[in-house]
Amino acid sequence: xxxxxxxxxxxxxxxxxxxxxxxxxxxxxxxxxxxxxxxxxxxxxxxxxxxxxxxxxxxxxxxxxxxxxxxxxxxxxxxxxxxxxxxxxxxxxxxxxxxxxxxxxxxxxxxxxxxxxxxxxxxxxxxxxxxxxxxxxxxxxxxxxxxxxxxxxxxxxxxxxxxxxxxxxxxxxxxxxxxxxxxxxxxxxxxxxxxxxxxxxxxxxxxxxxxxxxxxxxxxxxxxxxxxxxxxxxxxxxxxxxxxxxxxxxxxxxxxxxxxxxxxxxxxxxxxxxxxxxxxxxxxxxxxxxxxxxxxxxxxxxxxxxxxxxxxxxxxxxxxxxxxxxxxxxxxxxxxxxxxxxxxxxxxxxxxxxxxxxxxxxxxxxxxxxxxxxxxxxxxxxxxxxxxxxxxxxxxxxxxxxxxxxxxxxxx
Amino acid sequence: xxxxxxxxxxxxxxxxxxxxxxxxxxxxxxxxxxxxxxxxxxxxxxxxxxxxxxxxxxxxxxxxxxxxxxxxxxxxxxxxxxxxxxxxxxxxxxxxxxxxxxxxxxxxxxxxxxxxxxxxxxxxxxxxxxxxxxxxxxxxxxxxxxxxxxxxxxxxxxxxxxxxxxxxxxxxx
Numbered sequence: 323x324x325x326x327x328x329x330x331x332x333x334x335x336x337x338x339x340x341x342x343x344x345x346x347x348x349x350x351x352x353x354x355x356x357x358x359x360x361x362x363x364x365x366x367x368x369x370x371x372x373x374x375x376x377x378x379x380x381x382x383x384x385x386x387x388x389x390x391x392x393x394x395x396x397x398x399x400x401x402x403x404x405x406x407x408x409x410x411x412x413x414x415x416x417x418x419x420x421x422x423x424x425x426x427x428x429x430x431x432x433x434x435x436x437x438x439x440x441x442x443x444x445x446x447x448x449x450x451x452x453x454x455x456x457x458x459x460x461x462x463x464x465x466x467x468x469x470x471x472x473x474x475x476x477x478x479x480x481x482x483x484x485x486x487x488x489x490x491x492x493x494x495x496x497x498x499x500x501x502x503x504x505x506x507x508x509x510x511x512x513x514x515x516x517x518x519x520x521x522x523x524x525x526x527x528x529x530x531x532x533x534x535x536x537x538x539x540x541x542x543x544x545x546x547x548x549x550x551x552x553x554x555x556x557x558x559x560x561x562x563x564x565x566x567x568x569x570x571x572x573x574x575x576x577x578x579x580x581x582x583x584x585x586x587x588x589x590x591x592x593x594x595x596x597x598x599x600x601x602x603x604x605x606x607x608x609x610x611x612x613x614x615x616x617x618x619x620x621x622x623x624x625x626x627x628x629x630x631x632x633x634x635x636x637x638x639x640x641x642x643x644x645x646x647x648x649x650x651x652x653x654x655x656x657x658x659x660x661x662x663x664x665x666x667x668x669x670x671x672x673x674x675x676x677x678x679x680x681x682x683x684x685x686x687x688x689x690x691x692x693x694x695x696x697x698x699x700x701x702x703x704x705x706x707x708x709x710x711x712x713x714x715x716x717x718x719x720x721x722x723x724x725x726x727x728x729x730x731x732x733x734x
Numbered sequence: 735x736x737x738x739x740x741x742x743x744x745x746x747x748x749x750x751x752x753x754x755x756x757x758x759x760x761x762x763x764x765x766x767x768x769x770x771x772x773x774x775x776x777x778x779x780x781x782x783x784x785x786x787x788x789x790x791x792x793x794x795x796x797x798x799x800x801x802x803x804x805x806x807x808x809x810x811x812x813x814x815x816x817x818x819x820x821x822x823x824x825x826x827x828x829x830x831x832x833x834x835x836x837x838x839x840x841x842x843x844x845x846x847x848x849x850x851x852x853x854x855x856x857x858x859x860x861x862x863x864x865x866x867x868x869x870x871x872x873x874x875x876x877x878x879x880x881x882x883x884x885x886x887x888x889x890x891x892x893x894x895x896x897x898x899x900x901x902x903x904x905x906x907x
Contacts, residue, residue: 502884504848523837524879525852546856546880549849562853564878567860569853592853608850615850638847652847659846681847726848 339713346402350381353409365449369467374713388423394430402427404460416441420448424456433459466686470730472506472515477722490717507550508730516550551596560596560605569594587620587627597640606640643689650683650692661694663709674711684729695725804862806900811857813865825869838862839903840880843896848882855880858902
């Protein structure tokens, strides 16, 4: 509950592409789900497919649930590696008992099950939690299906900052404005968003508590204030300020409202788009100190900046995966703005999209996917992709233009 | 830059909007095309021009929308000479009334990332601020900000639209 206004922003997930190692899995329709609008099995299956690591194989039989006997010979015939079945039972006006079980279909082994009692409002959320559990048991990695994303929409003259589930559903407006909103950035604890607002006819930075709707103006120095980015411990904000002339990088104490910013790097060029490494020791950023915008990195403790991108004449919008392995960024190639992924160990770079107006990449907190903004048929859209670009999903907005996504942290 | 400014001072005297500049002073400069007006003219003549400007209340009204916008080439923040006279007008206005404040809003066309374009727009607004400061306007009367690509003047992807969006706007607060 709180100050998030309900919205009707609806997303349709369209998954495209084919991955090399996709586990075939059946998620059977949950028994008892017919008269309940939220289809648990469909939500789970869409989550698993969007990860790029699973391929849906149609369910068979309608009477299976978490108590059914395993049927390894039937599963072998279908060629599936895993099987999920469950049930949903309404136990009172607004209480539902959702149960499921996961089987290793190859070995015919019960991998466990769970029961969740939730209200109707939380049914989508429990489906995402089931998808996370299935994902983790089968891949050994944490799922991101119960995480949230933030993004901005523009509909006519109105801008909204939305907080939605990672599949784009359940969007609620955190801020509605007649002026632009850009650069939303989740705090590492997942309870706050920093963003840039133009509501006072210049760019200023707010930190906004998502649950209460309360917000603090943290940067309104002379000139422009933008590009907020959180340190992993949530105590520091890096941002771009023009208060001393030009766009330069500063660090501010996120917890102390009247703290004086300290300079992070210095140049007579544009320095902007700071982003912290997962260990909090280095900041990657964009600078055109060499004549064209490239990505550099600088130690937070001070020191000289080191250039990171060397191919192409326009490289911006760095994003770093939490596992420390990847850098995603936008590179202009022959006039097209395209999402690239660099392996930070080897330095190898790959283009991962076929679109030409990509913006603003952000990693999922398990470092396995990217969300980004792009245009398709002249309309703005949000996309997710696996890091190799092979599996993509479009989170298609139904009204207005959508942009500026940021992927929130793992749920506690 | 300084020679351009001195030439501009001369140009502004020729284009002063409706103020009562003595025609014989202006006429002399117009015919000879000298660029060293400030140095060769007797000080009294320069003062009389300034005085007549101060007396005129129509300057701000005459500051039409087109005079408030400086346009830029792609990827550039250099102020083209065609805008010098408009900047001169603003400088005179601001110097004559220290209570007046302006916001200089920098903008870009739609190509490229939002934050980087915010910084490019900032370079444009700061270029205008620097030009006005060189003309004697005090810093506390000006704030240079940027809207990047967020507030285009003309929506569209044609070159004609984009060149109307690469701009800095002077707004009196």
